[in-house]
Amino acid sequence: MDETISIVLFSGTDDKLQSAAVLAAGAAALGRPVKILLQYWALEAFKAGNVAADHGLSAEASEASSAAVAARAGKGNWAETLRQAKELGEVDIQACSLSMDVLKLEQSDLDSLVDGVEGVASFYINAGEGQILFI
Amino acid sequence: MANLEIKQKVDASGLSCPLPILRATQAMKTIAAGELIEVTATDPGSVKDFAAWSAATGNTLVEQDSSNGKFRFVLRHK
Numbered sequence: 001m002d003e004t005i006s007i008v009l010f011s012g013t014d015d016k017l018q019s020a021a022v023l024a025a026g027a028a029a030l031g032r033p034v035k036i037l038l039q040y041w042a043l044e045a046f047k048a049g050n051v052a053a054d055h056g057l058s059a060e061a062s063e064a065s066s067a068a069v070a071a072r073a074g075k076g077n078w079a080e081t082l083r084q085a086k087e088l089g090e091v092d093i094q095a096c097s098l099s100m101d102v103l104k105l106e107q108s109d110l111d112s113l114v115d116g117v118e119g120v121a122s123f124y125i126n127a128g129e130g131q132i133l134f135i
Numbered sequence: 136m137a138n139l140e141i142k143q144k145v146d147a148s149g150l151s152c153p154l155p156i157l158r159a160t161q162a163m164k165t166i167a168a169g170e171l172i173e174v175t176a177t178d179p180g181s182v183k184d185f186a187a188w189s190a191a192t193g194n195t196l197v198e199q200d201s202s203n204g205k206f207r208f209v210l211r212h213k
Contacts, residue, residue: 030156
């Protein structure tokens with residue numbers, strides 16, 4: 001069984017960033033290799049200096065619970081969860097080269113959590129037979 | 136309760152998933168094979184999480200109990 005967990009992180013709201021970070025950190029704690037591919041709105045959230053900004057919540061957020069979710073996930077808490085996951089296990093974060101081109105970004109524009117830039121073929125090869133999640 | 140020598144105590148009280156298992160993973164890196172850590176947590180999910188974590192990592196869940204919403208786990212480094 002290929003234990004690698006691959007996550008395509010497309011969304012850039014604090015709740016979904018935190019959701020991905022928790023899934024990545026849990027897998028890392030279990031000793032599973034984790035690969036994260038950042039696309040579009042996720043990539044914007046990973047811009048250097050932008051991590052702790054308010055990235056809002058996804059469209060399905062309810063009025064009643066938004067403040068609680070924002071407090072837990074926001075202010076860069078999701079990035080801190082990812083940082084801890086990277087310290088503990090094998091967590092590799094790559095920026096999607098197409099998204100980088102569209103958003104006119106270079107790797108030097110991104111937070112140090114990002115390990116590199118790759119295309120979708122490289123992502124699939126690294127994912128192997130393991131599961132792929134889209135968030 | 137068996138008399139176990141705890142090498143390191145980890146207080147994960149008030150921390151939510153997945154931080155208790157992250158803290159335990161961190162602590163395991165600082166001790167040697169066969170040594171024990173004790174984790175206290177308040178996250179109810181940690182009961183199932185530590186069972187899964189020990190099955191996946193090979194570290195043994197030696198002891199666990201709970202009282203007043205506090206959970207305690209003793210784990211042996213594989």
